[in-house]
Amino acid sequence: MHTINKLLAAILLATATGCAFNPATNRPDLVLMSEEKEIKIGREMHEKLIASTPIYNDPILNAYVEHVGQKVAKASDRPDLTYHFTVIDSQDINAFALPGGYVYINRGLLTYLQSEAEMAAVLAHEVGHITARHAVRQKTAATGAGVASVLSVLVTGSGVVGDVTNLWSTAAVKGYGRDMELEADKFGAQYMYNAGYDPQSMINVIALLKDQETFARRRARVEGKKQQTYHGVFSSHPRNDVRLREVVEAAGALPEDKKITKVEYYREKTEGIVYGQNAQESEKNRFNHKSLGFSLLFPEGWTVENQRTAIVGTAPDKSATLTIRVDKRDGNQPADMALRGVYDVRSLEQDEALNQYRLEGHTGKLPVAGENIPDRVAVLFYGSRQYILEGRINNKKQDSEESSEYDNLFLTSIRSFRPLRKTDVVKPDIKRVKYVQANDKTTFSSLARHMEIGEYAEEQLRLLNGYYPRGEPKPGEWIKIVQ
Numbered sequence: 001m002h003t004i005n006k007l008l009a010a011i012l013l014a015t016a017t018g019c020a021f022n023p024a025t026n027r028p029d030l031v032l033m034s035e036e037k038e039i040k041i042g043r044e045m046h047e048k049l050i051a052s053t054p055i056y057n058d059p060i061l062n063a064y065v066e067h068v069g070q071k072v073a074k075a076s077d078r079p080d081l082t083y084h085f086t087v088i089d090s091q092d093i094n095a096f097a098l099p100g101g102y103v104y105i106n107r108g109l110l111t112y113l114q115s116e117a118e119m120a121a122v123l124a125h126e127v128g129h130i131t132a133r134h135a136v137r138q139k140t141a142a143t144g145a146g147v148a149s150v151l152s153v154l155v156t157g158s159g160v161v162g163d164v165t166n167l168w169s170t171a172a173v174k175g176y177g178r179d180m181e182l183e184a185d186k187f188g189a190q191y192m193y194n195a196g197y198d199p200q201s202m203i204n205v206i207a208l209l210k211d212q213e214t215f216a217r218r219r220a221r222v223e224g225k226k227q228q229t230y231h232g233v234f235s236s237h238p239r240n241d242v243r244l245r246e247v248v249e250a251a252g253a254l255p256e257d258k259k260i261t262k263v264e265y266y267r268e269k270t271e272g273i274v275y276g277q278n279a280q281e282s283e284k285n286r287f288n289h290k291s292l293g294f295s296l297l298f299p300e301g302w303t304v305e306n307q308r309t310a311i312v313g314t315a316p317d318k319s320a321t322l323t324i325r326v327d328k329r330d331g332n333q334p335a336d337m338a339l340r341g342v343y344d345v346r347s348l349e350q351d352e353a354l355n356q357y358r359l360e361g362h363t364g365k366l367p368v369a370g371e372n373i374p375d376r377v378a379v380l381f382y383g384s385r386q387y388i389l390e391g392r393i394n395n396k397k398q399d400s401e402e403s404s405e406y407d408n409l410f411l412t413s414i415r416s417f418r419p420l421r422k423t424d425v426v427k428p429d430i431k432r433v434k435y436v437q438a439n440d441k442t443t444f445s446s447l448a449r450h451m452e453i454g455e456y457a458e459e460q461l462r463l464l465n466g467y468y469p470r471g472e473p474k475p476g477e478w479i480k481i482v483q
Helices: 002-017 035-052 059-074 107-112 116-131 134-142 150-154 178-195 201-223 232-236 242-250 263-270 335-343 400-415 444-448 457-465
Strands: 019-022 027-030 084-088 095-098 102-106 286-289 294-297 303-306 311-314 320-328 349-356 359-365 376-382 385-393 431-437 478-482
Touching: 035 084, 035 095, 035 102, 059 084, 059 116, 059 178, 059 263, 084 107, 095 116, 102 107, 102 116, 107 457, 116 134, 116 178, 116 201, 116 263, 134 178, 178 201, 178 242, 201 242, 201 400, 201 457, 286 311, 294 400, 320 400, 335 349, 335 359, 335 376, 335 385, 349 376, 349 400, 349 444, 359 400, 376 400, 385 400, 400 457, 444 457, 457 478
Parallel strands: 084 102
Antiparallel strands: 019 027, 095 102, 286 294, 303 311, 311 320, 320 385, 349 359, 359 376, 376 385, 431 478
C-alpha cells in the first residue's frame, strides 16, 4: 500500500509539473517548463550576454563556425530546434551552451584546435547539453536539492535573465557535473558520427584540454593565482578515460575514406585569428634587478630578499625556495660542463639545454639527494657572468606528484629568466596566428626567441601545436606561430 501511494504521488507530481519525453535520453523527463519556455529563456539570456560580452568580429570565421555547428545540430536528436553559434572574443579556453539552442565558443579555444573535426567535437558536445536539456533537468534536480544551476538564477520573476555577472558562475558555463558532461560527450560523439566527423576527434580535444589544464595549474602555482580551465568537470577526465573512450567508440567507426577531418581547411579559415589580449603586460610577480640587469618571474606572494651573496625567493609557507647566485663565466666553457663543474658531478638527471631570450644555459637534477641538496639546478650565461639558479623543496617528504609539481614550478621560473628590458610595461599589440612550414632546423625554443608573446612563449607555442610538454615539429609540417 505504501508503494502504491508513492506511485500515485509520483503520477500526481508528474501531472502537476509536466512530464516531457526527451528524444536524446530516450526517456521521460520530469521538468518544470515547456520547450517554448526553454527557448524563451535561452533567447533572453543570449540577448543579455551579447549586450555585455565582446563578440569576435570576423565574418568568415563566424560563418565557418555557424556552418559546422548547424551541420552537427541537424544530425542531433533535436534537429528542428533553431540553433545559434557565436564566437566570443576572449582568449580563455572555453565553450558553453545556453537553453533553447544557443552555443558559444571562445576565440581562445579555436586557436588551439587543429582541425574542423576537433571544432565539431566541441560544438557537438555543447549541442549534447541542449538536446539532453541539461539546464532544465538540473533546475528540476535543484528544487529541494540545492544543486547550483543556471536556471536557479535566471528563471524566476519577470526579469528572466537577471544580472549577467551571475551567468558566468552558473552550470551552463562551468559544467554540469561528471555524469551530465559524460552524457554530453556520448550524444556529441553520436552527432559527429551522424554528420560524418570522426568521433575519435573528441579524444583529441580532451587531450588538448588536459594539456591546457596541466599548464594552467603550473602557471597558477608560479603566479599565485586561481587556475582557469575549460569546463571544470574535465579535471575529472583522466587523459585515457575509459568511460569516455567507451561512449566515443559506441558512436561507431566511419570508413577511412568517409571521415571528415579537414585539417587544411581549418588552417585556411583560422589563418590570422587574434591571439591573446594581455600577452605583453608585465606580471606583478616579476622581479627586476636593475644593477645586475636581469628579470625573473617569482610566484606571487613569495618574499624576495637580496642577500649579500644571493637573491632568495621564499614561498609564503616556507615550503620551497628559489635562489639566484652570480659568478664569473669561465671563458667559452659549454653550459652543461659549467653546471656540472659548479656541483662537481659527472652527470645530471632530467637535464636539458636552455636557449631563451638569446641566452644559453643548462638545467638538470643532481644525481644525489639530501637535506642540503637542491632539487633543480640551472646555469644561464649572460655576458661575462653566469647565473646559477637553485630550486629547493624544504619538505623532503613530498610524494612523487607533489615533487613533480614543484619541479615544474622551478622550471617555469628558470625559463622566465631574461635580460632586463628598458620597460616591462608596454601597450599590447594585436597578435595573430599564422601558419608556416617547419624545416629541419625548426624548434619551438628557437621560434619562441623571436616572438613577443609573454613569459611562456615556448610553452604557448607547444600548446598551440599539440606538442606540450615536449617534442619538435617535423620538416615540412605546418605549424602555428604568432606575429
